[in-house]
Amino acid sequence: MDPDMNARLLAEVTTLLRQQQELMTKLVNRPPAEKRVEGISMLKYSGSLGESLELFLDQARLFFEAKDTDYMHSSNSRRVLAMMVSNLQGQTAAWYVTQQSSIDTIDELADALRREFIPADLQERLRDALYKLKQREGRDLADYVTRYRQLIMRVKDMSE
Structure with a gap:
């Protein structure tokens, strides 16, 4: 075999091996495929003050x-x-x-x-709403507890 032909063949094989190695690296580093999950959807957000x-x-x-x-x-x-x-x-x-x-x-x-x-005074507003929350405003204890939990989960720091 001709030495020039050997050199070209070796260069081509080297190039192919490098390309294959790059492809393998891309495949390994690729994030996993997204799974389909039935019955789950993302929440909507409209920016109203009552939303979190x-x-x-x-x-x-x-x-x-x-x-x-x-x-x-x-x-x-x-x-x-x-x-x-x-x-x-x-x-x-x-x-x-x-x-x-x-x-x-x-x-x-x-x-x-x-x-x-998010208004700058949101936490203050939430604390005020929590302070003003009364059971008599609701129909029963369960309604009061629900409203309390909705407020308290949005309050960040109750130490103030």
Whole structure:
């Protein structure tokens, strides 16, 4: 065999091996495929004062975990962001249309939603509502306990 031909053949084999190694690395580092989970859906969020943004964000995290989707992986960020944004409604959806060019990750989305839709005095308002909560406002004890739990789960620090 010709020495030049041997060198070319060796170079081609080396190139093929390098390409195959790169492909194997991509396959190994690829996030796992998303699972389909029946009966589970992501919450909607419209930004009203009675809604909990933190609950929406936590439920979204659980939704992606149930689907075995690494929502923090860079290769999933666009799809995960699109799925979360598709669950914004009303004023939050309209707001996102004007902000979408500055939001690239779910962390940026969460921070921007907090700045825009969570009033600075929310904790004070929640504490006031908790203080004003009376059983006589409700029909029975179970209704009072339900309203109490809805308020208390949103209060961050009761030491003040």
